[in-house]
Amino acid sequence: MSKKTNNDNWKKGNKTSDGEETFEREVTLNRYEDPSNNQTKKKKKVKVKIYAKSGKVEFYDNKNTLLLTKESDGQTTQNSPNEAFKYLGVGNDDTQKQLTTELKEARLKVVQNAEEIKDTATLEDLKTKTGYKSKINNIDPPATTETEENTDEPGKEEVVPLTEEERDANQKKIEEALTRKDYPTGRLGSGYYRYPITTVPDELGYDFIRITAYEYTAGGKNALRIGKGRPSAKERLVQDSKKLETVLLPMQPNFSESNAVTWGGDNINPAQLIGASAAAAGISFLGNLGQPGNVETLQRSLSGIGKEITDMIQDDTTGPALVAYFAGQAVGANILGRTAGATLNPNLELLFTGPNLRTFNFNFRFTPRSKKEAKEIKEIIRVFKKNMAVQRSMSNLFLLTPNVFTVEYIYNSKGSKAGELHPYLNIFKPMAMTNLNVNYTPDGTYMTYNDGGSLTAYDLQMSFGEIEPIYSDEYSSNDTDVGTFSQHKNMGY
Secondary structure, eight states, rough: OOOOSSOOOEOOOOOTTTTOEEEEEEEEEEEESSTOOTTTTEEEEEEEEEEEETOOOEOOTOOOOOOEEOOTTTEEEESSSSHHHHHHOOHHHHHHHHHHHHHHHHHHHHHHHHHHOOOOOHHHHTTSSSTTTTHHSOOOOOOSTTOOOTTTTTTOOOOOOOHHHHHHHHHHHHHTTOOOOOOOOOSSSSHHHHEEEEEGGEEEEEEEEEEEEEEEOOOGGGOOOOOOTOOOOHIIIIIIIOOOEEEEOOOOOOOOOOEEEEEEOOOOOOHHHHHHHHHHHHHHHHHTTTTTHHHHHHHHHHHHHHHHHHHHHHHHTHHHHHHHHHHHHHHHHHHHHHHHHHEEEEEOEEEEEEEOOOEEEEEEEOOSSSHHHHHHHHHHHHHHHHHHSSSTTTSSSSSEEOOEEEEEEEOOOOOOTTTTTTTTOOOOEEEEEEEEEEOOTSSSOOOTTTTOOOOOOOEEEEEEEEEEEGGGGGGGGGOOTTOOOOOOOOOOO
16 A cells, blocks of 8 residues: 555644654534434534554544544544534434544554554554554555665555455455345245145146245355366355245246357468467566576577578568568558459468357246235245345445346156156256346236236246356266266256
8 A cells, every 4th residue: 555645634733641642633524503404514624633552533523522532443432422423424424434534544644653653563553453454454564674675665565465364354344344235035944935826846746947046145255266266156156045935836838948159250360370479489488587498498489480481481482472461561551462362361260269148038927816826926926026136235335136046947747756857858057037027917908806906817027047157067067956967867957
């Protein structure tokens, strides 16, 4: 962290009786004349006072009345509650943000002061206190000897990496800041919603679709890892996540899937091949800088490339054409095409560029046959709408990812296979619901039952997108759903 912070206008105050230094400055905050009316406000100056050893911060009004004290361990005392409310906006978002900013600046001044006077004891003491840890970790550390490198030179800063414990603490703070607002949950655990309402899995005797909602779990710091430490979507969103409502729906008349990957044409002409060889030699040289024989290896590589170019240009067959080509490149014109009606071989090839994510659409028709079934349909639609909706953090400052879903085709023939995944239909990875459409008058006519007002029919259209692509090695997975390829438990993904 650079020392060029907003710590201006600080002046030294009177020392305490035990010799502790203090610093003071005036800041302008919104003052609410009427605490019950947040719209009636005006600007007022407040004095901020900090104690350089203990890290305590105090706020005074223009009459030098102590409003609020913030200890370095985070403890807050409202010395004059009414005035503190008016000046510092406890419960008012805009002044609360101003207060937070001033606390940060005051604490940073404490850390910088201790660093400048090489007060190592104070720095070590503040490391254990709330609000100072990250600032101390990011501040330029004091020089311990006169022979150490001068970190005050322009453009030179020493970076002190965070420890694993500090990274975990920062991650925890992020998670706390992103705490979700409470949202209603319906039948959890062994409970489920179902249509038709008479369908009970143990009594069905026919197949059905099972859709389960899960609370979204972000990848956290592990999501930035490369290799085996990076969790899959299924591990995060199903195995390690909170299971919510389950809905059982009948099979549909039309099922299909589409698997696709992206391929694209790519060109590389002989001149580009030569340039790529030279670039590869240079990169290899830099990567092995300091290794014995590295310079000689680079020289041999460049010498070989130079000989290749020389041989092509001196060749009676290719030379004139290459000269015409490079002359055209120099002036930005197609000289070779104009003079010889030719071009360099682009070596066009179709190359793999990346995977695609699969999408699925489902359409369900609901026709309630009883008051109880009408209520069940209403609850099913509400469950889907609630779980696919965007969520908010407790502070309303952040928007959070909606809940996600698993979709399963269940083979419910009676016997030992009852309730298992369908062996002749595809399986899905965890999915996000990207679109939900409810048609309340699918027959083109508005009709309701006189017993409660339920519509006589509903059409529900849902679009899902898989969160991760499909990979070939997953067809030989030991996953209980997929099974190994030789088992052929199902169609796989």
